[in-house]
Amino acid sequence: MAEPKTKPTDASVPDFLDAAQPARRVEEGHRLATIMREETGVEPVMWGPSMVGFGSFHYVSASRTSTAEGDWPKVAFSPRKRALTLYGLKDQPEGAALLPELGGYTEGAGCVYVKRLEQVDEDVLRRLIRIAWSREDDPAR
Template sequence: MYELQTKETDNSVIEFIEQVDSPKKREDAYRLLDIFAETSGFEAKMWGPSIIGFGAYHYKYATGHEGDAPLVGFSPRKAKISLYFAPGEKKREELLKVFGKHTTGKACVYINKVADINEDVLKEMINESITFLTEMYPNK
């Protein structure tokens, strides 16, 4: 049976950030930690080995697949910083137009550094994602 790899852990968020090789990326991770925690109102938790998540929701798809995931989060990866928001959130595309320098994946938005983005737009994206997911999955 498939087992979800990205689960909430008791690992230290600060210890994880301190292990980030690049001093600049580490500094950006602390800035994002502050923004996400302040904006979301949730405590940062490690999800799997490398995602810093805030809040949680329980999803169940029509296929029967279900699990828990953070409402929003980020990961200071080697190549780029990954920002995690709700896929399907309706204002996302509109907000990304004024977000700053980024690329996107299905659920991720990738940035090189915090200085490349509009922090106010980031806060709005965090709030929109949390609202969308808590309305779609009101059970956590």
């Protein structure tokens, strides 16, 4: 079984956020980190070189040919140039059902993209974070 590439590091979250581009991502990244810290009650950790994560859960994912296993943040984000990339918000059925109320966003396979933090409903975002945070280890994922 291959070693997961994305895992917690000792890198500085504030330094990473301060280097975000374009400039508005710096402010949005710090704001999002504050919101997630308030809703989870834990400090952020860098996962790999570009993901700010909160907490973790253990997963096991099996296909016909292989099994993958590892840890992943319960909720995370990356302040990318084109959009804020949010992880974990739609993984639970309750979160997926609430997502349409978020405001301006698009979806990827396992993430939600937000072009501007001001375009989303912060109360809905906070509810989505709490739902993601409630996730248990999921060995049958």
